[in-house]
Amino acid sequence: MKKLIGTFSLLALMALCANAVQADLRLAHVFGNNMVLQREMTVPVWGWAEPGEDVSVAFAGQKLHGKAGADGRWMVKLSPMQPGGPHEMTVTGRNSITLKNVLVGEVWYCAGQSNIEMQVKQAMNADAEIAGAKHPEIRHMTLQKVSSLEPTVQDVDGEWTVCSPETAGSFSAAAYFFAHDLQAEIKVPVGVINSSWGGSQAEAWMDDATLRAIPEAKPIFDNWNRMMADWPKRKAAYDDAHAKWEQAAAKAKAEGKPFDAKEPQHRGMYPGHVYTPSGLFNGMVRPVMPLAIRGVLWYQGESNRDRPYQYRKLFPAMIRNWRAAWGLGDFPFIFVQLPGFGKPRLEPEDSELAGLREAQTMTLAEPKTAMAITIDIGDAADIHPKNKQEVGRRLALAALAMAYGNDAEYSGPLFRKSNLEGNVIRIEFTHVDGGLTASDGKPLRGFAIAGDDRTFVWADATIDGDAVIVRSAKVPHPAAVRYAWADTPDCNLAGKTGLPASPFRTDDWSPVPILDRAEVNRYNTKELRLFFQHVGEGGFVDQPLTGFTVAGEDRTFVPATAKLYFGTILVSSDAVEKPVAVRYAWLGTAEQGDLTAVTGVKVPPFRSDDWPEKQ
Numbered sequence: 001m002k003k004l005i006g007t008f009s010l011l012a013l014m015a016l017c018a019n020a021v022q023a024d025l026r027l028a029h030v031f032g033n034n035m036v037l038q039r040e041m042t043v044p045v046w047g048w049a050e051p052g053e054d055v056s057v058a059f060a061g062q063k064l065h066g067k068a069g070a071d072g073r074w075m076v077k078l079s080p081m082q083p084g085g086p087h088e089m090t091v092t093g094r095n096s097i098t099l100k101n102v103l104v105g106e107v108w109y110c111a112g113q114s115n116i117e118m119q120v121k122q123a124m125n126a127d128a129e130i131a132g133a134k135h136p137e138i139r140h141m142t143l144q145k146v147s148s149l150e151p152t153v154q155d156v157d158g159e160w161t162v163c164s165p166e167t168a169g170s171f172s173a174a175a176y177f178f179a180h181d182l183q184a185e186i187k188v189p190v191g192v193i194n195s196s197w198g199g200s201q202a203e204a205w206m207d208d209a210t211l212r213a214i215p216e217a218k219p220i221f222d223n224w225n226r227m228m229a230d231w232p233k234r235k236a237a238y239d240d241a242h243a244k245w246e247q248a249a250a251k252a253k254a255e256g257k258p259f260d261a262k263e264p265q266h267r268g269m270y271p272g273h274v275y276t277p278s279g280l281f282n283g284m285v286r287p288v289m290p291l292a293i294r295g296v297l298w299y300q301g302e303s304n305r306d307r308p309y310q311y312r313k314l315f316p317a318m319i320r321n322w323r324a325a326w327g328l329g330d331f332p333f334i335f336v337q338l339p340g341f342g343k344p345r346l347e348p349e350d351s352e353l354a355g356l357r358e359a360q361t362m363t364l365a366e367p368k369t370a371m372a373i374t375i376d377i378g379d380a381a382d383i384h385p386k387n388k389q390e391v392g393r394r395l396a397l398a399a400l401a402m403a404y405g406n407d408a409e410y411s412g413p414l415f416r417k418s419n420l421e422g423n424v425i426r427i428e429f430t431h432v433d434g435g436l437t438a439s440d441g442k443p444l445r446g447f448a449i450a451g452d453d454r455t456f457v458w459a460d461a462t463i464d465g466d467a468v469i470v471r472s473a474k475v476p477h478p479a480a481v482r483y484a485w486a487d488t489p490d491c492n493l494a495g496k497t498g499l500p501a502s503p504f505r506t507d508d509w510s511p512v513p514i515l516d517r518a519e520v521n522r523y524n525t526k527e528l529r530l531f532f533q534h535v536g537e538g539g540f541v542d543q544p545l546t547g548f549t550v551a552g553e554d555r556t557f558v559p560a561t562a563k564l565y566f567g568t569i570l571v572s573s574d575a576v577e578k579p580v581a582v583r584y585a586w587l588g589t590a591e592q593g594d595l596t597a598v599t600g601v602k603v604p605p606f607r608s609d610d611w612p613e614k615q
Contacts, residue, residue: 027046029156029157033100033160035099037078037081037292038107041292044077045076045078045089046073050068051072055093059087060081062078068093083103083189087103088102105137105188105190107190109297110172110193111196111300112299115302115336116194118174133165134164135179135180138183138189141161143194144157147279147283149282151282151286153286158193175194178392178395181392181397186400193293199274200300200303202311204276208277208278217313219566245264285322289325295331295399295402298334315363330367331368332368332399334369334372336374336394337373339374339376339385343380344490351485351486352511373500374394375503397499409497410499413495414431414502424471425469425480426464428467436466437463439498443461446489449478451477479507480506482506513533513597514604515606516533517608524570525578527571527579528570530569535567541598547585548583548584549583551579551580553580555611560572560576560582581608586605592605
């Protein structure tokens with residue numbers, strides 16, 4: 001962690017130096033040996049030099065001239081080029097730079113969190129894939145992880161690499177398999193830029209003005225401001241602990257003794273943390289603008305899955321932000337809908353992950369967007385499913401349609417509308433070229449139906465042409481249908497192309513908040529901190545909280561005080577020194593409570609223990 005803080009500080013210093021006098025001519029790091037430049041588009045090339053220095057760029061028969069401005073930055077723009085190469089690029093000022101083995105083809109910027117960061121060597125059939133990765137016209141770049149609170153980072157490090165069995169193992173798996181399938185189809189060089197950081201949230205990937213303009217983003221800033229107010233105290237404690245750890249390590253080494261004490265880590269967020277609002281836009285997106293690209297691939301959302309309603313606003317705003325800032329118009333933006341992950345459930349229930357998928361699907365309202373549906377290739381036990389080959393294939397199908405004029409079907413069925421027909425509900429879809437099918441040839445699974453009581457039960461579903469008819473004898477007067485509405489659904493509806501149908505629901509009912517877990521508050525061990533599912537970014541109505549009881553190891557429950565704390569609830573009682581369990585509105589409680597989410601849904605009684613009731 002100390003190394004990360006040091007890296008961030010060094011990068012910030014480099015950013016400031018970028019505005020200072022430059023002793024030598026240099027290019028932005030996104031330009032280098034083995035790179036791919038975008039075909040058939042104007043291609044900006046930029047870097048830094050002495051203020052006022054004349055700079056020339058020679059490439060593929062073009063020679064352009066520019067002059068460094070007062071801040072040392074210079075830029076020239078190559079005219080549109082046809083695919084080909086290899087070429088050399090020569091950049092000349094007071095010194096000269098020559099880049100070799102440069103190709104002209106297609107460039108895609110690939111961003112998100114750990115599932116786009118995941119490498120080929122971690123994917124399914126990795127050894128065979130790496131051995132067969134003899135594709136010199138595929139090039140890959142991984143950008144350095146940089147998070148900055150301020151938009152001061154001028155450049156971000158990275159290196160272009162030619163695809164080969166010796167190099168492909170470290171490539172982004174999803175980006176590589178996308179490039180592999182795309183290049184095989186269009187027969188021109190393909191370059192992919194891997195700009196990813198595991199665990200990152202959408203709010204880190206958009207600029208500050210865009211984020212602050214979203215009213216639903218206010219809790220993000222509230223939480224960040226609270227953490228930053230506490231940062232000096234936490235940093236001082238960390239510095240002290242780390243200094244003592246270093247002294248102990250040095251002493252053990254000098255004495256020839258083993259030392260296995262864990263290195264102290266920072267607690268919570270800090271400047272340059274991956275959760276820094278706008279931090280990754282400032283550090284990893286803005287510095288590569290206005291690079292000429294064909295489009296963007298995006299695989300992210302896992303770290304926002306507890307805030308699906310907020311994501312409905314964040315994600316499309318981020319896309320609009322990138323397009324406006326990049327200055328290339330509405331370039332294709334293709335994203336992966338999150339696959340299944342988590343323990344499968346036996347009965348229909350609400351799911352925040354399903355809500356996040358719904359938010360992703362809603363984002364298709366933005367122009368020139370497409371979604372690779374992956375609900376059928378997840379792993380209930382691993383948030384990083386290994387079948388990135390199929391992810392890449394589906395992304396390439398969408399790209400061929402969005403960017404290259406291919407008219408083949410690129411998406412599985414998407415919900416279009418529902419119609420009540422007596423005691424059944426008819427579901428109609430888009431993207432049904434060739435019709436509908438069950439992917440495994442068995443009866444349709446994954447459909448649930450509910451009446452006005454909002455209680456969902458599993459339903460019978462049958463294909464009728466390009467529609468599905470849903471019914472249940474348990475629900476004579478149906479009001480809503482849901483499909484694959486779970487963290488890890490068991491579902492099998494697909495198009496005849498084999499692409500799976502996207503999860504959906506016909507209702508817009510707010511989910512019922514439920515207790516997820518109760519933990520001892522690490523800042524005050526006399527308190528239990530309660531975390532909930534289906535509360536989202538809005539949290540609970542700010543009102544007096546009643547109906548709570550807590551107990552210690554003696555299992556004797558006593559009335560407790562409760563208070564809201566950033567979407568969670570802190571519960572305690574002076575009579576219980578070390579609480580281990582909490583109950584709300586439970587049988588025998590004098591006050592039944594009125595805990596209500598801001599959605600207006602009341603929280604039903606709950607308990608964190610499974611102790612038998614006292615007689």
